[in-house]
Amino acid sequence: MPIDTLDRFEVKYLRIIDENGTADPSVMPPLPDALLKNIFEKIVLARTFNQRAMSLQREGRIGTYASFYGQEAAQVGSALAIAEGDWVFPSFRESGVLIALGYPMRRLYSYWAGDERGMQAPPGLNVFPMSVPVGTQAPHGMGAAWAMKYRKEKKASITYFGDGGSSRGDFHEALNLAGVFKVPAIFFCQNNQWAISMPRQRQTAAKTIAQKAIGYGIEGMAVDGNDAVAVYKATTDALDRAKRGEGPTLIEAFTYRLDDHTTSDEASRYRPKEEVEAWRVKEPLIRLRLFMEKKGLWTREYEEGVGKAALDAVDREIEAYEGMAAPEPSDMFRYTYDELTARQKRELKEFGWER
Amino acid sequence: MGKMNIVQAVQEALRLEMERDGDVVVLGEDVGRDGGVFRVTEGLFERFGPERVIDTPLSEIGIVGAAVGMAAYGIKPVVEIQFMGFIYAGLEQIFSHASRIRSRSRGRFTCPLVVRAPYGIGIKAPELHSESSEAFFCHMPGVKVVVPSTPYNAKGLLTSAIRDPNPVVFLEPARLYRSIKGEVPDGEYSIPLGKASVYQEGVDFTVVAWGTMLHRAADAAEGFDCEIIDLMTLKPFDEETVLGSVKKTGRLVVVHEATMNLGLGAEVAALAAGEAIEYLKGPVIRVAGPEAVVPMARLEDDYMPGVERIKRAYEKVMRY
Numbered sequence: 001m002p003i004d005t006l007d008r009f010e011v012k013y014l015r016i017i018d019e020n021g022t023a024d025p026s027v028m029p030p031l032p033d034a035l036l037k038n039i040f041e042k043i044v045l046a047r048t049f050n051q052r053a054m055s056l057q058r059e060g061r062i063g064t065y066a067s068f069y070g071q072e073a074a075q076v077g078s079a080l081a082i083a084e085g086d087w088v089f090p091s092f093r094e095s096g097v098l099i100a101l102g103y104p105m106r107r108l109y110s111y112w113a114g115d116e117r118g119m120q121a122p123p124g125l126n127v128f129p130m131s132v133p134v135g136t137q138a139p140h141g142m143g144a145a146w147a148m149k150y151r152k153e154k155k156a157s158i159t160y161f162g163d164g165g166s167s168r169g170d171f172h173e174a175l176n177l178a179g180v181f182k183v184p185a186i187f188f189c190q191n192n193q194w195a196i197s198m199p200r201q202r203q204t205a206a207k208t209i210a211q212k213a214i215g216y217g218i219e220g221m222a223v224d225g226n227d228a229v230a231v232y233k234a235t236t237d238a239l240d241r242a243k244r245g246e247g248p249t250l251i252e253a254f255t256y257r258l259d260d261h262t263t264s265d266e267a268s269r270y271r272p273k274e275e276v277e278a279w280r281v282k283e284p285l286i287r288l289r290l291f292m293e294k295k296g297l298w299t300r301e302y303e304e305g306v307g308k309a310a311l312d313a314v315d316r317e318i319e320a321y322e323g324m325a326a327p328e329p330s331d332m333f334r335y336t337y338d339e340l341t342a343r344q345k346r347e348l349k350e351f352g353w354e355r
Numbered sequence: 356m357g358k359m360n361i362v363q364a365v366q367e368a369l370r371l372e373m374e375r376d377g378d379v380v381v382l383g384e385d386v387g388r389d390g391g392v393f394r395v396t397e398g399l400f401e402r403f404g405p406e407r408v409i410d411t412p413l414s415e416i417g418i419v420g421a422a423v424g425m426a427a428y429g430i431k432p433v434v435e436i437q438f439m440g441f442i443y444a445g446l447e448q449i450f451s452h453a454s455r456i457r458s459r460s461r462g463r464f465t466c467p468l469v470v471r472a473p474y475g476i477g478i479k480a481p482e483l484h485s486e487s488s489e490a491f492f493c494h495m496p497g498v499k500v501v502v503p504s505t506p507y508n509a510k511g512l513l514t515s516a517i518r519d520p521n522p523v524v525f526l527e528p529a530r531l532y533r534s535i536k537g538e539v540p541d542g543e544y545s546i547p548l549g550k551a552s553v554y555q556e557g558v559d560f561t562v563v564a565w566g567t568m569l570h571r572a573a574d575a576a577e578g579f580d581c582e583i584i585d586l587m588t589l590k591p592f593d594e595e596t597v598l599g600s601v602k603k604t605g606r607l608v609v610v611h612e613a614t615m616n617l618g619l620g621a622e623v624a625a626l627a628a629g630e631a632i633e634y635l636k637g638p639v640i641r642v643a644g645p646e647a648v649v650p651m652a653r654l655e656d657d658y659m660p661g662v663e664r665i666k667r668a669y670e671k672v673m674r675y
Contacts, residue, residue: 087428120461128427129459133451139420140452146421147428150380150406157424170448173417180412335458336496338465338520341549341591 011211014234015224019282021290029233033297039080039228040288040298041306043072046096047285048310049105052318053095053112057263061322062113068096070226070258073284074190076100077231078253081239082158087126087148089141089159091134093190097160098127105317106324115327134195135161135168138187142174145185145248156184156242158235164195166212167203175250179216184242186235187250190225192257193279197270210252218248225253226284229291258283329353358536364506365395365471365527368513369433371543373403376431379517382409382418383435392437393473393532419445419470423452426468426522433517436472439526440483445470446491453522454497466522469513474502475567475612476659477530479652485529486649487566487613492524493590493622499523499548500590504569506537508587511546519548528566535570551593553600557582560606560672563597563623565589568610568660575665579673581608589619594626601627605636606672610665615643637675642668 017023050069056062068075075096082088082101090097095108103125111118111130119129131137141159148155165171166189178185189209193200206212213220219241223234231253238249256279260267267276292298330353333344340348348354359367373379381396381403387410390397400408411418415436422432436442453466476485492500499521503509509527516523546552554569557580564572565586573583582600586592601607607627609620624639642660650658 089424116459117461119459120463128464129456131452133447136420136447136451139417139448140424140427142417143421143424143426143432144428145424147425147430150425150430169444170416170420173414174420176412177414177417177421181409331461332458335460335462337457337499337591342594343591 009211009214011208011220011222013222013224014230015227016230016233017227017287017291019287021287021294023229023291028229031229031232033295035080036292036295036297039076039232040292041310042076042080042100043228043285043288044303044306045310045313046072046076046099048307048314049095049099049108052314053109054259054263056109056318062109064262064264065112066093066262067257067259068093070279070283071190071192071255072096073228073288074225074231074253074255077228078158078188078235081232081235083239084124085126085153085155086239087128087141087144087155087157089128089137089144089157090130091137091161091165092130092132093162094130094160101125101127103127105314106321109318109321110324113321115324117327117331135165135171137161138165138168138171138174139177141185141187142178142183145178145183145242146181149181149183154243156186156239158186158188158239160188160190162189162195163191163193163200163203163209164198165189166209175213175216175218175248178248179218182245182247184245185248186238186242187248188235189250189252190255191252192255194257194261194267194271196261196265208252210250213250218250220250220252222252222254225255226282226287228284228288256282328355330355356538356540359506359539360533360536361503361506361509361527362393362395362532364510364539365513366397366399367539368510368517369396369399370402372514372517373399373407375543378429379431379433380407380409380425381433381435382411382422384411384413384437386410386435391435393529396435415441415444416448419448420452422468422470423448423456423466426466427456427464431467431517433469433471436470438480438484439472439474439486439488442470442472449492449498449522449524450495454495457521458497465520467520469516469523469525471525471527473529473532474526475528475530476649476655477567479655480529482651485655487611487644489526489589490613490618493619497522498590499588500526501548501588502526502528502566503587504528504531504566504585505535506539508546508552508585510539511544512548512587514543514545515548518545523548526566530567531570546587548588549591549593551587551596552585553582553596554585555581555583558604560608560669561597561600561604562608562610564610566612568612571660571662572610572665575662575669579669581669592619592623597623597626598631601631602634605634606675607635607639608642608668608672609639610642610660610668612644612659614646615641616646618643637672640668640672
């Protein structure tokens, strides 16, 4: 008996706008101008937040910070596809996602300055605190989606992680469970090519991370992560499918971390300069600008106005963050359980932390 | 009121809570059609269907992690881990997420889940089926740890655990599952978490124990006039009841199955030393498992503190 082929697979890759700002009409969705401008403006805002965070860290005004510079299209493009009522499970590099969702920037700065109040999402925004242990948030996204399905609600969850996170068991168990129970969960991988000093090739021998979906019987696709429109479309389609009951999707966005891993890292120790420069010209704002200019949506004055507004907004938020009263030591106790234990009550007294 | 064993009592608590609250779901390996490896969830699948009694893939990280997401969303998952030795895969999810999501989100998200697992030796099971690692969980702020010892308190404590707004690790003594029977009231009732129960009153010394060891401690007490405290909730444990009893008797013995080093007995002893030293007539004595890996069946009776060892501890404490 000859060897049979039981199944065949392919890994799809979506790119809509190329590096010269030219859109492929065969895949370009009919997006309103206001949305394109919103994407552009949120990328500028997120980048401004990020630049200011880097300076604040150098000045000692916040602590260790994880930059998302270079990944704005992946973060903003996906975030703007998220609907009210959806749940978001970010990793620590997703400040840009949160900003695009309208998360108060003062809270993000305070979080990065070591104040846990910063991860308290405001009412109406279902954003989990950023996960620090890499990839461990993937089962949470699966579980929330499971609960949405249980309650028969037309919602979905989206879990963010990176190429490093795709090596974790949590990621694999979450995808497996999501497939078995066909829950409305999106797993959004920003493959930024580096997990601290480990290149993508050290995470997996597979050609793509997107193809890992195949092993779990779920939808998977790759997308140009520096093309905000492609990211927006891929995420929108995946969320729509999930809400129609068609199950989970793994999206791999090819992008690049232009900065160090965090402010405590020095990427030049392990990363060739030429590689960084090659990606620098592919950064997301360049092509979006060219694309919008062709459509008559971009002028120098427009960008100057957007930049100025972003800087003003960020400055106001920094001022608000720096004006916040310091957290009370008793806050440590207040949210350990729903009520204080006998020991906590005693310790509050002993430490002189009673308010 | 009827006589039942702990398996039946746990099952009844699950059934009643699932009837009372449509958000309570049970998930784990083989918990559905098969009714669980110990048959604790038997009949629930037929009664509540596959959406509420969920047979999962073999995936401890995924199950516990998914339950964190479900619980934060507002569903009340009751996870069954087949044996305590298999809970270790899920530790990061419990320690890094379930225990601290309330704190990390400053109250915006909570994690009212229950992780049930049989613990302890005495059923001649294979390796890693007999762990008693309760102290790991007791060490972690944000988690509650509960160990029932009778059918009556198993039902009442699990009811409270399911209704509790915090993550609860609920450890069921495997050895006691079917070996003891007791009166269990019909209908729902709850036993508050964080409160110990005085199993037996006495005056000469205080014994603190939980789960399987409670019964050993009681068996060993024949001929002694001691007060036996069933801790029931191990974290946060009822310091007031323990201290009240120690101040009354002036002597303390703690009995647990887990290895002595950094076991919960150390915390109970330190509490007595720190808060009631002037009442103590002699040293606090701990009876615990040896500093050894939990053995397989042939040696399990040697590992587990037996009546004779406990008796010797009672005799020793009475010399002071």
